[in-house]
Amino acid sequence: MSRNRVAYIDDDLLSQKFVSNKLDSEFEVDTTAFSSNVEALRYINNTSSVNIVILSIKDNNESFKNFLENLANIHREFLVILLVDNPESVEYIPKLKGVTFEVVQYNNVAEIEKVFQHFGILKNSTIDDKYDKLSVDEISRFDSFAFDIFIRINERKYIKVINKSDSFGAITLKKYIDKGLQYVFVERSNYSMYINQVYEDVTSFYEYDCISSSLKLDGQLQSIDFVYRSLQGIGLSQKSIEIANKTMNIVLSDFKKNKSLWKLLTEKLNDSNYLTQHSLSLSYLTSTVAHELGWNTRSTLEKLVMASFLHDIGLNNHELAIINSFDSEDFLMLNQDEVDDVTEHPMRSLELLEGVMELPPNLESLILEHHERPDGKGFPRKKRSGRISPMSCLFILCEVFWNKISRDEKNMLNRKAILRQMSKEYDQGNFRKPLEALIRVFGK
Ligand SMILES: [Fe+2]
Ligand SMILES: [Fe+2]
Structure with a gap:
């Protein structure tokens, strides 16, 4: 069966x-x-x-x-x-x-x-009551383990392959993964230790970095964890991360001084893991590409990070932030309310900000133009590549790239192919230079 x-x-x-x-x-x-x-x-x-x-x-x-x-x-x-x-x-x-x-x-x-x-779903009769099964994907992120790890030889026979606290545990495990092993086993009495280890791992990510001190958001462990893993996955250097962190801290502490803006932002981000992931990732990507271009004055970097956090706050359904264009498959699956949500959100993000901060002109156009496209098929203004500001072009490229690669791990591995595909569409007008920089950073 x-x-x-x-x-x-x-x-x-x-x-x-x-x-x-x-x-x-x-x-x-x-x-x-x-x-x-x-x-x-x-x-x-x-x-x-x-x-x-x-x-x-x-x-x-x-x-x-x-x-x-x-x-x-x-x-x-x-x-x-x-x-x-x-x-x-x-x-x-x-x-x-x-x-x-x-x-x-x-x-x-x-x-x-x-x-x-x-509903008649079968119990896992082949597992001995004394053990719990763990997927190797889950535990391969640890260097060592607070519990012994077993593999199953047959229905009744389990052998210990890693001793608890063995400092070569991860290397041993990798050998088994390479041989196609999908599951390992822990003694049932140790299962709670496994849960504790997961918890500590996740929370250490949260505490690890200065973002957590600036951006104290409840329940956002997963977003930050996901972003770090993804950034490592696409080869972003520690140095780029540090540079972006610095800018992010300046921007976030400025936001914090403006009480109503901070309230609006934290409400939006606390409401949505997805929006937090999206904003953080774009902050890293846009800062890195701006550095590559030499557009690394403090005011440019700050505007890019501000736009990363604010551009989608007008979306009612934050998960729609992944929609790249009107002709994407995702867009075609939307109902009318969701279509309106997507098409109106750049303007709505601006409206929400009107009451809480004075927007510098560049920031306003970054937010308003983030869904414009070089062929004029974007929204809301249907601008063509020559009329979209170079900084907006950089922002758009980073967002399109991130939305494509963050969909699944396969895409992350295929980032070169994704960049080649993007080159066909974006190698024109003000997009050209930022596109070249994006490829230099992530196309290796
Ligand atoms: Fe958007
Ligand atoms: Fe977005």
Whole structure:
């Protein structure tokens, strides 16, 4: 019988890890976790074996309705488990063809397991009760482990391959990964130690850097973690990160002095892991490319970082920040409200800022022009390449590049091909120089 494939959507990193591991360990399922509805939908659409969707809607009341409608439009059968703070208070369960709903209390894995059993999903009979299964992708980020690690030889026989605190643990593990190993095992009594190690790893990322001191945002561990990993993945140097960090600290501490601006920004960012990732990543990318171009005066760098944080705050659904253009696949999947949200957001971002800060002219045009395109098919003004300011061209290129590569790991590895593709479209007018710089930095 084929295994069930599960998409688990929750913006809490620790819950993601905990629930996915637990379900994979207990049942004959493979679980992939997502923070964003848009990413999950893309995965479900492209992966025909996904038949179970677990969606946390603890604080996401509006966008989940669109998500479910889009899910039903895929026209396959799904079991959808909604995780909510209070199952009694759920009023809206849509009737959608092919979709069966169950509602479960958030953070209650035992309840999810009951639903699985009710729907006949098989227990993982091949795993000894004494062990929990961990995916090697999850643990390969650690150098050493606070617990022993085992591999399974057959249904009953497990052998220890890494001793706890073995300083060569990561090297040993890599050998097994190279041989195609997907899972390792820990003794069940040590599972909580594993969770602690994950927690410490994630929080150390958060505390590691000066951004965390400037940008004290609750629940954003995952965003910052994701951004660092991605930046390392595309080869951004430690030096570039430090340069951008410095500028970011100056900008954020200036924002902080303006109480109403700071309130607006932190509300928007706290509301959305996605927007935080997007803003941080663009700050790093735009600062790095500006340096490469020699456009590294303090005022230029500051404007680029300011625009990175402010350009999309007018979006009601922050996940739509990934939309690059009107003719992209994502755009074609939107309903009318979402289309309006996308097309109006550059103007709305400006309007939101009008009341809280005086915008320097360059910053205003960066925000307004960030969706213009060289062929005049962008919005809102349909400007052509010669009429878009060079700084906006730099910003647009960084955003398009980031939105393309951050979609999945495959794209990150294919960044050279993505840059080649972008060259065809952007090698004109004021885009030319920043494009060349982007390729020099990331096309290696
Ligand atoms: Fe945007
Ligand atoms: Fe954006």
